[in-house]
Amino acid sequence: MEKATFAAGCFWGVEAAFRRVPGVADAVVGYTGGHTEDPTYREVCSDRTGHAEAVEVTFDPGRVSYDELLSVFWKIHDPTTLNRQGYDIGSQYRSAIFFHSAAQEAAAKRSKEDAQGRFRRPIVTEITPASMFWRAEEYHQRYLEKTGAAHCGIG
Secondary structure (H helix, E strand, C coil), X not given: CEEEEEEECCHHHHHHXXXXXXXXXXXXXXXXXCCCCCCCXXXXXXXXCCCEEEEEEXXXXXXXXXXXXXXXXXXXXXXXXXXXXXXXXXXXXXXEEEECCXXXXXXXXXXXXXXXXXXXXXXXXXXEECCCCEECCHHHCCHHHHHCCCCCCCC
């Protein structure tokens, strides 16, 4: 099993999208890329911790490739809006790929270049080394499943 970490706006919808991918064993919502330890949802939403709402994906590379996960990532959000997805605004909603290896970094950079051709505006997605991933509070895990919601409703 390998890990991949993505931020693409509201983490509930991102988690749900990756859970549907065959070969994904788990997807967990949480916070990464910030400068405080063990942040809470309230702290991250203050836009002062530097964390992104993110999803840590555990996947079987024998069943799904990292490139396939990148393809899902580019399809589920607008990577051309800085610190915003739909009605959600703030750096916690930024578009980011947090790589876990040199191979993931290279693949992410290639996929970003390839994806740029599908958008009129420049892609602002950051590609950065994975740092500590803080699991979000339990009520956020599988939130859309728990509430029966079809999506985040972010526009």
